[in-house]
Amino acid sequence: xxxELKAQAISILKDAIRKVGFEIEDSELYFETSSxxxxxxxxxxxxxxxxxxxxxxIASRIVSAIEIPDGSYVGEVNASGPYINFRAxxxxxxxxxxxxxxxKEKFGCGAPKDRILLEHTSANPNGPLHVxxxxxxxxxxxxxxxxxxxxxxxxVQYYVNDMGRQIAVVSWACERFELDLSRKSDAAIADVxxxxxxxxxxxxxxxxxxxxxxxxxxxxxxxxIERFDKAVFMAIAGIKETxxxxxxVHDKFVNESRFLKxxxxxxxxxxxxxxxxxxxxxxxxxxDLSDYGxxxxxxIQRSNGTSLYTTRDLAYHEWKAGQADRIIDVFGADHxxxxxxxxxxxxxxxxxxxxxxxxxxVSLPEGSMSTRxxxxxxxxxxxxxxxxxALEQVETRRPETAYEFxxxxxxxxxxxxxxxxxVRVSPEKSTVFNWKEALDFEKQGAPxxxxxxxxxxxxxxxxxxxxxxxxxxxxxxSLLIEDSEIDLVKKMAMFDSIIDxxxxxxxxxxxxxxxxxxxxxxxxxxxxxxVIASEDEEVRAARLALVECARIVLANSLDTLxxxxxxxx
RNA sequence: GGGCUCGUGGCUUAGCCUGGAUAUAGCGCUGGGCUUCUAACCCAGACGUCGGGGGUUCAAAUCCCUUCGAGCCCGCCA
Numbered sequence: 001x002x003x004e005l006k007a008q009a010i011s012i013l014k015d016a017i018r019k020v021g022f023e024i025e026d027s028e029l030y031f032e033t034s035s036x037x038x039x040x041x042x043x044x045x046x047x048x049x050x051x052x053x054x055x056x057x058i059a060s061r062i063v064s065a066i067e068i069p070d071g072s073y074v075g076e077v078n079a080s081g082p083y084i085n086f087r088a089x090x091x092x093x094x095x096x097x098x099x100x101x102x103x104k105e106k107f108g109c110g111a112p113k114d115r116i117l118l119e120h121t122s123a124n125p126n127g128p129l130h131v132x133x134x135x136x137x138x139x140x141x142x143x144x145x146x147x148x149x150x151x152x153x154x155x156v157q158y159y160v161n162d163m164g165r166q167i168a169v170v171s172w173a174c175e176r177f178e179l180d181l182s183r184k185s186d187a188a189i190a191d192v193x194x195x196x197x198x199x200x201x202x203x204x205x206x207x208x209x210x211x212x213x214x215x216x217x218x219x220x221x222x223x224x225i226e227r228f229d230k231a232v233f234m235a236i237a238g239i240k241e242t243x244x245x246x247x248x249v250h251d252k253f254v255n256e257s258r259f260l261k262x263x264x265x266x267x268x269x270x271x272x273x274x275x276x277x278x279x280x281x282x283x284x285x286x287x288d289l290s291d292y293g294x295x296x297x298x299x300i301q302r303s304n305g306t307s308l309y310t311t312r313d314l315a316y317h318e319w320k321a322g323q324a325d326r327i328i329d330v331f332g333a334d335h336x337x338x339x340x341x342x343x344x345x346x347x348x349x350x351x352x353x354x355x356x357x358x359x360x361x362v363s364l365p366e367g368s369m370s371t372r373x374x375x376x377x378x379x380x381x382x383x384x385x386x387x388x389x390a391l392e393q394v395e396t397r398r399p400e401t402a403y404e405f406x407x408x409x410x411x412x413x414x415x416x417x418x419x420x421x422x423v424r425v426s427p428e429k430s431t432v433f434n435w436k437e438a439l440d441f442e443k444q445g446a447p448x449x450x451x452x453x454x455x456x457x458x459x460x461x462x463x464x465x466x467x468x469x470x471x472x473x474x475x476x477x478s479l480l481i482e483d484s485e486i487d488l489v490k491k492m493a494m495f496d497s498i499i500d501x502x503x504x505x506x507x508x509x510x511x512x513x514x515x516x517x518x519x520x521x522x523x524x525x526x527x528x529x530x531v532i533a534s535e536d537e538e539v540r541a542a543r544l545a546l547v548e549c550a551r552i553v554l555a556n557s558l559d560t561l562x563x564x565x566x567x568x569x
Numbered sequence: 570g571g572g573c574u575c576g577u578g579g580c581u582u583a584g585c586c587u588g589g590a591u592a593u594a595g596c597g598c599u600g601g602g603c604u605u606c607u608a609a610c611c612c613a614g615a616c617g618u619c620g621g622g623g624g625u626u627c628a629a630a631u632c633c634c635u636u637c638g639a640g641c642c643c644g645c646c647a
Contacts, residue, residue: 027587036590045589049627055589083590124647165646284645295571295643302645309647333641336573360574361641368640397609413609424595425582428574430640437581437596441609444595451609459606466606505586513583513594520594527611547606569609 001096001493003500005073006031009039009086012074016065022047022058037085038490044082055082088493090478093486096493097477100549108495108556110151110503114325118144119354121243121250121330122159125235126170127190129242130376131433132332132362132369138422138562139359140330141248142508145560150503155324158250159316162232163257164309166372168213169196170231171224172206179234184380186238189231194374211304218260218306225257242379246415247562259315265307268315269300271349292344294337300345313342318351327354328506333361333430357506359427365434377433387414389439390447394569409569416446416563423561424512444516446563449554452519452526456551457567459531463544466532471548479542484525488546491521492553499560508561515557522550 010029017024030042044062048055059079066077075089100107120140123133140156147154161167170189173196179188200206216224236253243250259265269285272278277288283303300311320327331339336358343353361368369376391410398406421438424445425431441447463469480489498514501507531547534540558565 030587030589034590040590042589045628081590161647167647282645286645299645304645306645308645313647333574334647335642337642338647340573358574363640393609397607429582430575431581440596442596443581444609447609448595451607455607455610462606509583516594523610526606530606532606568607 001073001092001099001495002497005086005088005092005493006039006497008073009041012066012068012072012077012086013041013043013062013084015067016062017043017047019065020061022051022062024050036080036083038088039086041084041086042082044079044084048082058082059084088490092493093480093489094477096489097475097480097545097549100492100552101545104552105556105559107552108499108560109149110496110500112153113151115153115155115323116147116326116328117155117157117320117324118147118328119157119159119320119330120144121239121248122161123239124161124164124166124371125186125189125232125239126166126193127235127371127376128184128186129239129379130369130371131379131382132376134246134379134382134418135359135362135422135427136330136332137243137246137248138419139357139427139508141246141562142419142423142511142560143328143330143357143506144249145562146499146502146508146511149499149556149560152503155251156249157252157254157320159313160232160236160253160255161309162228162255163214163217163260163312165210165214166193167228167232168210168217169193169200170235171213171227172196172210174227174231184238184241185234186236186242187378187380189235189238190371190374194372197372214306215304217257220261242383245383246379246419247564254316256309256312256316259312259319260307264315264319265311268318268349269307269311272300272314272345275348277348287341287345287348289341289344289348292340292347294341294344298341298345310338310342314345317342317346317354320354321346321352327352328357329354330357330359333358355506357427360430362431362433365432382418382438383415385435386418386439387411390414390417390441393441398569405568409566412564412566413441413447413450413569416450416558417441419561419563420446420449420512423508424516426507426509444519446558446561447569449515449519449558450563450566450569452522453551453554453558453565454567454569455526456522456547456554459547460544460551461567463532469541469544471544473541475542475545476538477542477545479536479539480546482525482529484521484528485543485546488521488525488550491518492549495553495556511557511560515554515561518550518554518557522554525550 013029024043028046030046032040034040044055044059047058059082063077063079063084068074071091073088073092074086076087078085121137123129144154144156170193173192177192177195179192213224217228272287278285284299285301286297286299288297299308339356346353387410390413391406394406394409498511502510531543534543555565
């Protein structure tokens with residue numbers, strides 16, 4: 001809705017500027033949202049420097065030339081100093097309410113767009129997901145949901161490292177130490193992986209055994225491959241369980257090894273060689289990317305002839321490039337350099353490059369997390385404690401409800417809090433994990449938004465019982481005239497532009513902030529405007545429709561954030 | 570040592586790319602509000618050298634330079 005309001009404002013402003021004899025590019029209209037109006041233009045500043053005149057004067061001249069066509073979403077335009085302020089009118093508000101009621105869960109969806117292949121999480125199968133990994137999962141999954149709602153055809157993939165050095169260590173560890181099968185499978189893998197690493201540190205001669213395993217896999221030794229697969233399967237099974245609980249969905253899990261088996265890795269090495277930018281360095285093949293600004297060469301084949309993660313990743317990206325219009329990868333900050341080199345190499349051989357979304361690290365007060373050293377907080381551990389804390393809250397707030405209900409709400413609230421807490425901060429900020437903050441539900445986070453949704457549901461439920469109300473009957477939304485009603489409608493109308501912005505800039509946190517502001521607007525309306533107790537039947541119907549709208553947009557926002565929307569809590 | 574990212578009230582954080590109207594919000598703090606649709610709520614208040622210094626500009630949290638602090642990277646690991 002807001003996008004249409006803006007389009008109309010642009011057209012009205014351009015006409016007026018032309019009429020007073022100025023010329024300006026569309027990109028110089030300088031539209032922005034501000035607290036002074038629904039939409040503001042700073043075009044007068046630009047015209048002032050172009051025509052050497054006073055911006056205030058220009059603004060007032062333009063405003064006096066403004067003509068608002070009948071039926072426009074723009075209600076009024078005025079100048080405030082050099083600013084040209086646009087206020088949305090009744091048509092806009094009425095149309096927004098009607099659109100939400102018509103489109104329901106589809107409200108805010110964009111027109112069909114191109115196909116995107118998005119990769120996220122892709123953690124090594126050497127243990128359970130930890131709180132650092134889930135920043136990747138939550139960012140990636142929310143991004144996928146936003147892109148889908150924006151209209152893109154999105155496929156999400158998890159790239160499984162099933163043959164690297166770390167997996168060789170895992171496989172070696174599984175032979176050497178006994179797996180504790182009473183534990184979750186990924187946790188059992190981590191246990192032996194950690195033991196193996198300390199063993200390897202103590203006795204470096206074991207490294208030869210790891211090298212041998214990797215060479216066996218590279219040449220296709222069945223027995224070694226089976227051993228790798230078994231370990232990878234156990235870790236991935238556990239990881240999938242964790243992701244399921246987080247409400248994170250992947251369409252495909254793609255194994256690295258398939259690109260070796262298919263010959264794609266060999267082929268891509270040949271193609272890179274053909275560019276003439278490779279040379280041999282102590283028996284290894286390296287790529288010179290200095291013209292792309294990389295001082296260090298990139299190794300794509302070890303001196304013993306085996307491939308590296310990077311080589312297989314190049315083949316993977318070639319494969320992905322053939323299946324979609326855009327490729328998006330969500331990677332941790334440690335991949336900044338390597339992803340730059342990957343893009344440069346792909347570019348050098350004429351393959352579509354991925355767009356890389358980087359997020360900074362989540363560390364512990366005692367330092368950065370490491371599966372290898374056993375220094376991490378597992379996602380499962382966080383989920384258990386957070387839902388446990390949520391259960392305590394439900395028990396004190398809703399003591400009369402059944403245990404099953406409490407459990408269910410605690411899961412929704414706890415997991416929602418985890419997702420919201422992570423997605424609300426921009427990815428370029430590094431953070432330190434803190435139990436006290438992670439378990440705090442008092443702040444305005446997911447539960448606040450979920451609570452608003454439950455409140456809306458509760459009003460609608462009560463309306464069905466207590467008053468005659470036909471939810472599909474005609475309503476007159478012109479009766480919504482209170483400030484808090486108008487603010488709420490305007491906030492709902494912003495949803496499409498927020499989705500558009502978040503999708504265009506690949507920034508999920510703007511949606512998180514929006515959802516909180518929407519809940520805010522609803523709570524203020526709830527506080528100041530009686531719905532069921534409205535004396536006038538027409539007004540009550542209009543307000544009930546507004547509550548239904550708020551419920552829908554809150555639910556859509558939560559859904560796009562991957563957070564459950566409880567009807568009661 | 571070199572590269573990238575971050576630095577905004579006591580804590581967490583938006584805005585920075587694309588410079589403009591009193592710098593966003595939450596937690597915490599102070600005070601107020603449940604005989605009315607769920608108080609996981611609402612209202613009011615205090616708290617700011619936008620890390621420091623220079624520069625560009627009519628105008629800088631935003632752009633440029635410099636400096637300090639934190640994180641990440643600089644493997645024939647992933």
